[in-house]
Amino acid sequence: MSLHLCFYSAFTLSCLGLAFHRTHFISALLCLESMMLSMYIAxxxxxxxxxxxxxxxxxxxxxxxxxxxxxxxxxxxxxxTRTHGSDHLHNLNLLQC
Known part of the structure; x- marks a missing residue:
């Protein structure tokens, strides 16, 4: 039971990190990778x-x-980064692509 709780909490923490720390594109990618890693190990x-x-x-x-x-x-x-000059997510707009 504690093993399931560990992987569930790791997945939940990475989801919360994706929800709250959305300023840089690299931090969003890192949160997605941690979600995939916790699912893979589980x-x-x-x-x-x-x-x-x-x-x-x-x-x-x-x-x-x-x-x-x-x-x-x-x-x-x-x-x-090459087109916009930074990796901030608020610079990216799907309507301009």
Whole structure:
């Protein structure tokens, strides 16, 4: 039970960090990565905790999607820094893209 509480609190803290610290694009990306990391670890430990011998592909797929998300996020960070001059989220507007 305490293991579930640990991963649930890590996911909740990263969601709160994403909600409250939205000034820089890099901090939003870091909060998204911590959300994905807590979900990956929870899904990786879940078969061990339930004592099922089967191998699950879901954590590996989620890790691949997380790597793609990190690469796309860093590319967007570099592009927005080059065009707007900073990584502040209030400078970005979807209507101007």
């Amino acid at each position: 899904l990786s430990i879940w078969p061990i905790h339930t004592q099922t011998p089967s191998f699950s592909m879901i954590p590996i797929l989620m890790l691949a999607f997380s790597a793609c998300e990190a690469g796309t996020g860093l590319a967007m960070l570099v592009a927005s």
